[in-house]
Amino acid sequence: MPAAEESQGVNKVVDNICELSPDLLAEACQHILTYLQGHSRGVDSAEISDIFQRAGVRVDHEAVQNMIRFLLLTFRSAGKNSLSGDDLVSRLEEGCNKWPKASLQVLHSLWSEHGASVHTQQEIQAVLSISQLVDMQWKLGMAVSSDTCRSLNSPYVSLLLKVVEPSGQISHRSFEMTIPQFQNFHKQFKEMAAVMETV
Incomplete structure (x- = not known):
């Protein structure tokens, strides 16, 4: 401008x-x-x-x-x-x-x-300049081609995270996981939630 x-x-x-x-x-x-x-x-x-x-x-x-x-x-x-x-x-x-x-x-x-x-x-x-997660969306899909899936037509989970950066700007991060990776991710989130409730 x-x-x-x-x-x-x-x-x-x-x-x-x-x-x-x-x-x-x-x-x-x-x-x-x-x-x-x-x-x-x-x-x-x-x-x-x-x-x-x-x-x-x-x-x-x-x-x-x-x-x-x-x-x-x-x-x-x-x-x-x-x-x-x-x-x-x-x-x-x-x-x-x-x-x-x-x-x-x-x-x-x-x-x-x-x-x-x-x-x-x-x-x-x-x-403490850390980002803050404000929204998370996920969807289940079938892999047509992927670096991590061994065979085609394997299910995967696509995640879209909305994050507020320390500057105040909102950014979007997306990535894909195999079903076992997503299950492990879910387990870790539940553990974090349990720990945060005790604080």
Whole structure:
């Protein structure tokens, strides 16, 4: 994306954020900061969109998602760089001169209160940077050609895993197993589940 288009996109997102009342902006930021502090599994854009609708703010769902994405990136960057509330506001003003004072005060106040906790959570996540399994699908098939099956027409299990990477992006992993491999895989999963229940 050319820099001019990217800048125009950021300005549009900032315009949408600036149309929010300080209370609505604070409520949306609270959802995001709760997630960044590790107290929730994610930011529900539909819930934030409903909050805006109830307050009489007419903004489409894609615009809400863009606002959330912008604020997530802003707070993540501020946490990574250990910015103070003043530094955060300065960077926002450098990026766009449209910010109303009331919006900047909300962001300054919330970041001053929660910034250290977000920074700590980011450090923990960096150390524990592991992927998270969010969905697993499987299907049974018959092998027509395979590297691991000795004869054709042998049954196999195809697995598709949906994994959230430490970066937050979702990736898909797929692989095939013979029936004995799948049975062993299933057994190991049951053992892991039993161990996790005791924790």
